Amino acid sequence: GAVVSQHPSWVICKSGTSVKIECRSLDFQATTMFWYRQFPKQSLMLMATSNEGSKATYEQGVEKDKFLINHASLTLSTLTVTSAHPEDSSFYICSSQTATGYGYTFGSGTRLTVV
C-alpha cells in the first residue's frame, strides 16, 4: 500500500537553530501534503497544506515564516522549523492523500525537542 516515509523520527536541537523534517511518498505521487502538529495528549492540528510546485497554504495562527514548507517534487515535501524555541517542541506528522481518493497515508511522525 501507499507509504509515506518521514525522517527524522526524533530530533533534539538547541534553541535558535533550524530543523528540517522530510516526508517522502515511496510508491505514489503526493500532489498534496498536509502537515500537522500534535502536543502531548492532544489531537492533531493542521498547520499547512502544501501542493507540489506552489506555495503552501497555512492555517490561521501558524507563522509561515517560522514553519517553512517546500514541496518541490511529487515525492518530497519538507517542513523547516526556523529559529526553534522550546515552545516549538511537539510531534510533527505529515500526511498525503493517495491516488485512490479518500484515503490518507500518514508518516510515522517526528518528535522535536528544543532545548
Added chain:
Amino acid sequence: AQSVTQLDSHVSVSEGTPVLLRCNYSSSYSPSLFWYVQHPNKGLQLLLKYTSAATLVKGINGFEAEFKKSETSFHLTKPSAHMSDAAEYFCVVRVTGFQKLVFGTGTRLLVSP
C-alpha cells in the same frame, strides 16, 4: 463547518470484553468519516472509512463502525478487546469540497488483563 466530537477522553475495558468508542459529527452535507488509531510516538493507521456507501463499515483488526444519520453518530466498536488494541483513537471528518481533515480530540483506550 464540519466537526466531530469524541464523547469520551478515556475508555477502559478488560481483555475479551466489547469496545465502544463514541463519535458524533456535525455536517451540512453527507460527510466522509474515518477512524484512525495511533500507538505511542507513532503515526496514524486507518481503521475504517465511511464514504456514503454501506452504513455499516468493517475495518481492520475486527473493528467496525455504523453511520447513523438520524443520530449524527459514527461509533467505533469491536466485539472483543485485545491488549494490543490499547492506543489513542481519533474520529475524523473530511471537509466537504476540500481535501483536509478535521480531527476529534481523541479517545485513549486502556485494556486491562
